[in-house]
Amino acid sequence: MPSPSPAPLISLTWTDHVTGTEGYLVVDRLVRGVSSGGLRMRKGCTLAEVTGLARGMTMKEALHFDADSPARYIPLGGAKGGIDCDPRDPAAYGVLVRFLRAVRPYVENVWTTGEDLGLGQDVVDRAAGEAGLVSTVQAVYPLLEDEQEARRRLADAFAVTVRGIGLDELVGGCGVAESALAALDRAGVAHSGTRVSLQGLGTMGGATARFLSDAGLSIVAVADVKGTIANPAGLDVEALLAARDAHGVVDRGALRAEDQELPGDAWLGTDAEILVPAAVSYAVDAVNQAAIRARWVVEAANMPVLPEAEALLVGRGITVLPDVVVNSATNAWWWTLFGDIGPDAEEAFRHTRRSMRALVDRVLERAAADGCTPRAAAHALAADRLPVMAERFGWYGQPLGRTARDPGRGVG
Numbered sequence: 001m002p003s004p005s006p007a008p009l010i011s012l013t014w015t016d017h018v019t020g021t022e023g024y025l026v027v028d029r030l031v032r033g034v035s036s037g038g039l040r041m042r043k044g045c046t047l048a049e050v051t052g053l054a055r056g057m058t059m060k061e062a063l064h065f066d067a068d069s070p071a072r073y074i075p076l077g078g079a080k081g082g083i084d085c086d087p088r089d090p091a092a093y094g095v096l097v098r099f100l101r102a103v104r105p106y107v108e109n110v111w112t113t114g115e116d117l118g119l120g121q122d123v124v125d126r127a128a129g130e131a132g133l134v135s136t137v138q139a140v141y142p143l144l145e146d147e148q149e150a151r152r153r154l155a156d157a158f159a160v161t162v163r164g165i166g167l168d169e170l171v172g173g174c175g176v177a178e179s180a181l182a183a184l185d186r187a188g189v190a191h192s193g194t195r196v197s198l199q200g201l202g203t204m205g206g207a208t209a210r211f212l213s214d215a216g217l218s219i220v221a222v223a224d225v226k227g228t229i230a231n232p233a234g235l236d237v238e239a240l241l242a243a244r245d246a247h248g249v250v251d252r253g254a255l256r257a258e259d260q261e262l263p264g265d266a267w268l269g270t271d272a273e274i275l276v277p278a279a280v281s282y283a284v285d286a287v288n289q290a291a292i293r294a295r296w297v298v299e300a301a302n303m304p305v306l307p308e309a310e311a312l313l314v315g316r317g318i319t320v321l322p323d324v325v326v327n328s329a330t331n332a333w334w335w336t337l338f339g340d341i342g343p344d345a346e347e348a349f350r351h352t353r354r355s356m357r358a359l360v361d362r363v364l365e366r367a368a369a370d371g372c373t374p375r376a377a378a379h380a381l382a383a384d385r386l387p388v389m390a391e392r393f394g395w396y397g398q399p400l401g402r403t404a405r406d407p408g409r410g411v412g
Contacts, residue, residue: 008026008027008028008029008051008054008055009027009028009029009030009077010025010026010027010079010106010110011024011025011026011027011047011051012024012025012026012103013047014099014102014103016095016098016099017098018091018094018095018098019085019091019094019095021083021084021085021091021095022083022084023081023082023083023084023095023099023102023103024045024046024047024050024081024082024083024084025050025079025080025081025103025106025111026047026050026051026053026054026079026080026081027054027077027078027079027106027110027111028051028054028055028057028058028077028078028079028080029058029077029078030076030077030110031061031074031075031076031077031389031393032074032076032143032393033110034076034077034110034111034112034139034140034143035054035057035076035077035078035079035110035111035112035139036057036061036076036077036078036079036111036112036113036140036334037053037054037057037078037079037080037081037111037112037113038080038081038113038114038115038116038119039080039081039082039083039113039114039115039116039119039124039136040053040080040081040082040083040116040117040118040119041082041083041085041086041087041092041096041116041117041118041119042082042083042084042085042086042087042117042118042280043084043085043086044084045082045083045084045085046082046084047082049082049281049303050080050081050082051080052303053080053082053281053302053303054078054079054080055078056078056080056302056303056323056324057077057078057079057080058077058078058382058386059078059324059378059379059382060078060324060325060327060328061075061076061077061078062075062381062382062383062385062386062389063324063325063328063359063378063381063382063385064328064355064359065385065388065389067385067388067392071335071338071340072145072338072339072340073334073335073337073338073340074143074393075334075389076112076140076334079110079111079113080116081099081103081111081113081116083095083096083099087118087119087247088247093123093127096119096123096124096127097127097130097131098131100127100128100130100131100133101131101132104131104132104133107128107133107136107138107139108133108134108138108139109139110139111139112136112137112138112139112140113136113137114136114137114333115168115203116302117202117279117280117281117301117302118247120203120246121158121166121168124136135151137154137337140334140337144337144338145339149339150337150338150339153336153337153339153342153343154333154336154337154343156343157333157336157343157344157348159343160343160344160345162345163210163238164241164242165206165207165210165241167343167345167348168333169203169204169206169207170207170210170211170345170348170349171207171329171330171333171348171349171352172203172204172207172208172300172327172329172330173203173204173205173206173207173208173209173210173211173300174207174211174329174348174349174352174353174356175326175327175328175329175330175352175356176204176207176208176211176276176278176298176300176326176327176329177207177208177211177212177215178211178329178352178353178356178357178360179298179321179325179326179356179360180196180212180217180274180276180296180298180321181212181215182356182357182360182361182364183296183298183319183321183360183364184274186361186364187295189273191215191216191217192216192217193216193217193218194216194217194218194273194274195217195218195219195220195270195271195272195273195274196209196212196217196218196219196220196272196273196274196275196276197219197220197221197222197223197267197268197270197272197274197275197276197294198219198221198222198223198267198275198276198277198278198300199222199223199267199268199276199277199278199279199280199283199301199304200223200224200248200277200278200279200280200300200301201222201224201240201241201244201248201250201278202244202247202248202278202279203248204278204300204301204327205222205248205276205278205279205300206241206244206248208276208278208300209222209237209240209241210237210238210241212274213237213238217274218233218234219234219235219237220232220233220234220235220270220271220272221235221262221266221267221270221272222235222240222250222267223264223265223266223267223279224244224248224249224250224279225247225249225264226249226250226252226264227261227262227263227264227266228261228262228263228264228265228266228267228270229250229252229255229259229260229261229262230259230260230262230266230267230270231256231258231259231260232271233258235259236256239254239256240254242254248279265288265291268284268288268289268291268292269291269292269293270293271293272293272294273294273295273296274294274295274296274297274298275292275294275296275297275298276297276298276300277297277299277300277301277304277305278300278301278304279301279304280301280304281301281302281303281304282303282304282306283301283304283305284297284304284305284306284309284313285306285308285309286306286308286309286312288309289305289309289312289313290312292313292318294318295317295318295319296318296319296320296321297313297318297319297320297321298321298326299320299321299322299323299326299327300323300326300327301323301327302323302327303323304323305320310373310375314373319373319374320373320374320375321360321374322374322375322378324375324378324379324382325359325360325363325374325378328356328359329352329355329356335351336348362381363377363378363381364377366378366380366381
């Protein structure tokens with residue numbers, strides 16, 4: 001199977017002169033001179049991790065490319081940023097500001113970014129302002145028909161809340177939930193009573209839990225840094241969401257008498273049909289995968305299942321729905337920025353459900369036809385689209401098996 005460019009277009013390592021902390025920026029490739037990908041902060045983050053995430057963003061963008069669509073939004077290139085720091089560290093915010101100040105020229109010109117693991121959008125926006133940036137998505141402004149109207153539209157969308165949670169958080173979880181529901185529907189499994197175990201109740205995990213619960217599924221286990229909260233009869237999702245802090249850690253004082261507190265890795269072996277790793281990368285390895293009893297592993301986090309673990313899971317008849325598909329719904333914010341949908345929750349959810357359902361169906365149909373895993377099918381679909389994107393829009397970087405063309409920024 002062909003792969004994207006053998007090396008990223010831009011790869012840099014930054015060292016904070018105050019703390020010695022390292023940060024990384026990787027631009028896998030640019031489409032129309034622009035790339036897209038979030039900024040994460042976690043202790044242990046590496047350049048290799050960020051490189052893999054940037055390549056994953058390239059594939060996510062390609063998977064949402066429709067050559068025949070009349071939509072204003074055209075997928076961008078893939079990129080990612082990462083900082084090797086615990087976001088709870090008192091020094092973390094200063095590190096974030098200094099990192100953004102150092103990479104400011106990239107954010108202004110080629111890298112649109114936002115929240116990711118360990119960083120909420122409000123924190124990123126505040127730090128970006130202190131770093132002298134107009135916006136973390138300003139690199140895309142030259143591609144917009146009406147920049148001021150687009151910025152108002154996006155600001156209005158970020159101001160929308162649904163039952164206490166911002167629309168920006170909910171869209172990604174809506175996409176994860178729709179991916180899981182699509183898999184259930186194709187298998188003829190009823191939503192009601194289907195059990196789910198999640199790792200992470202932060203931005204992605206919390207929204208996913210809400211949408212799956214609303215669809216009739218039973219959330220029977222949730223893990224955070226303090227351990228696993230479980231209840232075979234189902235957890236009170238809304239109560240847990242209301243009791244979590246900014247990092248997705250649940251206040252145990254909000255638990256009911258029938259809720260159980262279990263070790264941190266208990267979520268893996270919980271008796272559930274669906275397992276959703278929605279927190280950290282590399283959560284499922286060749287050893288702990290043996291505990292999994294679920295029928296589906298739905299990758300809400302980026303790169304949560306190591307390749308050797310996935311091979312063992314597949315060998316045991318467990319389907320892994322890959323991150324490049326499952327958590328790609330945050331592209332909905334580009335649809336909003338470009339004006340394809342308005343700053344309205346129900347419109348955003350309808351668009352996300354429709355787009356994600358179509359994508360999951362394509363991936364699973366390709367997997368069935370090729371006799372391969374959904375991940376291999378997703379990679380193949382992305383590889384089919386990348387040369388078309390290169391031919392139509394050009395990028396800076398090596399297209400698949402072709403001579404790179406550089407038509408200039410903003411040229412379609």
